[in-house]
Structures are given as structure tokens and as C-alpha cells.
Amino acid sequence: MLTSSINRAAALETVPIVAVFDLDRTITRMGTYTPFLMHCVPAHERTFERLPMAIWLTAIYALGLVSRDDVKARMLEVNIVGSTRAQIAAWADTYVEKCLGNHVRPGARAAVAAHRAAGHHLVLATASFDFYAQGFADVLGFDHLIATKSLWDDRGRLRAALGSENCYGQVKFAAVQDYVAATIPRPRVIAYSDHHSDVELLRWADEGVAVNPNGRFRRMAVANGFQIVDWER
DSSP states (O other), X not given: OHHHHHHHHHHOTTSOEEEEEOOTTTTBSSOSHHHHHHHHSOHHHIIIIIHXXXXXXXXXXXXXXXXXXXXXXXXXXXXXXXXXXXXXXXXXXXXXXXHHHHSBOHHHHHHHHHHHHTTOEEXXXXXXXXXXXXXXXXXXXXXXXXXXXXXXXXXXXXXXXXXXXXXXXXXXXXXXXXXXXHHSSSOEEEEEESSGGGHHHHHHSSEEEEESOOHHHHHHHXXXXXXXXXXXX
């Protein structure tokens, strides 16, 4: 059980504990990127100008014709490129509030709160863009965010490009390793994710936890001895 993992960690009083959480479909029930873009764009504009392009980008990505990075950048171009930092921050505030009110797994909220109450160092590690992922990290009480960085022009307007490597899979894993090594001396790491792209991160952690895994990731979790939890209960 999740509580047993946290209790075991708490029992190791001299060992610093780092709890690493994925965001999309681990803390939330859904992916967050496309819903964020839809939140930013009025429905009438989305329907007639942007929706066909968004559907086309999704389709060609599914066919393997463009990379994940390219799709993320093109979706910015279609929807919110050129917006100011202030406007995007305002959208992010209302989006995070809406998400946390309606789309967070109950078990995720409880796990984050339990780690925070135990004094553990909380890291949110996600492929989501920093301009809205930071809101989730702040409101939920994370100590550090690892996310895909956005890119801005000299007028403070969003560009249709990534400001870093896409923080997914091995890139996320390396970023977590680097952060922990530079920040926390000899910690015990507990890592949570719903997705097979994070399997190396969970293998590296002292305790890997598979959250509501699908069939493929469930099989991988069993094979690797990860704890499996249902955070919808």
C-alpha cells in the first residue's frame, strides 16, 4: 500500500526522502496540454480557425510523420503563439484552478499531502510546458519543478518553439538524476508515474510506483517489481 511506502520512508529518519511525481494521468486523470490550449482559446475561434489544424497535427503525429517535439511547437503556433507572459500566466491560473477542482485523482492528492506532511522533498517532473506546470507545482506544494521550458522573444511574447529538450522519457529521467545529485545528499527516492515512458526512472528509484497503469505498463510494472496503486479509489 502507498501508506506503507511513506511510513517505511519516514522510519529512515536520517535519510532524506525525495518523492518524484509525474503530472499527466498520474496526478491528473487526463493529459493537460491540449486542454490547456482549449482553455486559452475562445470556443468560436477554436472551432473555425484552429480545430482543423489541431486535428491534422494529432493525426500526422499518430502516423509517425512528425516528432512529439514538433507537434508541441506547432500546437503553440496554431493556438497561443505571440501571447504575453501576463496573459499566459492568467490563463494558467484559471486552468490550474479548474483542473485541481475537477480532474485530480483523489489518491494523488492524498499521496502528495502525505509526503509533504512527512517533510519529504517533492519534485514534479513532467513533459508539460513550464508556463502552466509551475502552477500545479505551486498550488500542490512541490519544492521543485522539472518541465519542458518555453521560449520567449525579447518583448516577452511566446514563441512557437521549445526552450529546452522535451522533458519526456530519458530526458526527464536524466533531468531528475541531475537535480537529485546536485541538491539532495544520498537520498531515498520514491517515484510515481502512470506511463511506460518513465520505466527507467522508476527502475532507478528506490521505490517505483505505477499509478493506474494500462495493460502494457502494468505488465512492465509486475516484471520490474513496482508497486501498483489505484488512485481513483
